[in-house]
Amino acid sequence: MKVLIIDDEFLARQLTREYLSSHADMEIIGECENGEQAVEAISTLDPDILFLDIHMPKISGLEVLQITGRNSGVIFTTAYDDYALKAFELHAVDYLLKPFSQQRFDAALQQARQRQSHQPDNLNKLLRQTKLDRIVIRDRGQLHFIAIDKITYIEAQDDYILLHHEGRALMKTQTLSDIETQLDSRQFVRIHRSYLINLQQLNRIERINKDSVVAVLQDGKQLPVSRSGYERLKQHIADKSV
Secondary structure: OEEEEEOOOHHHHHHHHHHHOOOOOOEEEEEEOOHHHHHHHHHHHOOOEEEEEOOOOOOOHHHHHHHHOOOOOEEEEEOOOOHHHHHHOOOOOEEEEOOOOHHHHHHHHHHHHHOOOOOOOOHHHHHHHOOOOEEEEEEOOEEEEEEHHHEEEEEEEOOEEEEEEOOEEEEEEOOHHHHHHOOOOOOEEEEEOOEEEEHHHEEEEEEEEOOEEEEEEOOOOEEEEOHHHHHHHHHHHHHHHO
C-alpha cells in the first residue's frame, strides 16, 4: 500500500517513517511539510493511506481534504485533543494523538488496511459538520483563500458551486446542499434551490409581480427568491428585529 506522510514537523515525519519500517506491506511514496505540497502530492501520487496532520500553517489538514476531495484512507495525526477528536472517536476515521506509541500506530494502520477498498469512510459526514471560516479552492493549479464574510452569494451549477466574492466567481466541486451545512445558518440563507446568499450582503427584498420576488444585494445584483426562500428570509429579518 502506498503511504504519504503529511506533517509540518520534521521529527513527527521521522517517527512515522520509523514506525512504518516494521510493516513490509507499506511503501512510503512521499513526505509533505505543508498543505500546499500535500494537495499536489495527493493529486499526482494517488496514495492509499495518508498520515495527515490536522494543524498546519496556511492550510489545515481538513482543508487539504476539502480541496482534493479525499474521503478514504486517512489517519489523522494531531497534538491537540480538541473538539474534532470527539468526531474521530466515533470511528469516522482513525487518528493518532501525539505523542503516540508503536502499538497505537499499528492499530491505526490495521484500521486503514481494513478500509483498503477505498469506499468512502464517514469522513464526508465529518467534513460537512465542520463549520467553515474560509473556503480554499484550487483553480488552475493556484490556491485561493476566500473568507466566508467576503462571499456575496453561492450559486449551484449541477455538481459544482460558484462562489461569488468581491466581483469574482470561482468554481468548486461541491453541491449547494453540502456547502449549506458547513455555513452559519444565521448568516447564509437558502433563498432558492440554486442560491445561497450572505445576509450581510442583502439590501432589500423586492416584489416584481404577484408571483415573483427577488433579493437585491448591496451591489445591485438581483436573485430569484422561491416561496420557501421568501419565508426563510422573512423569518431571519423578524429574528433580527427582536
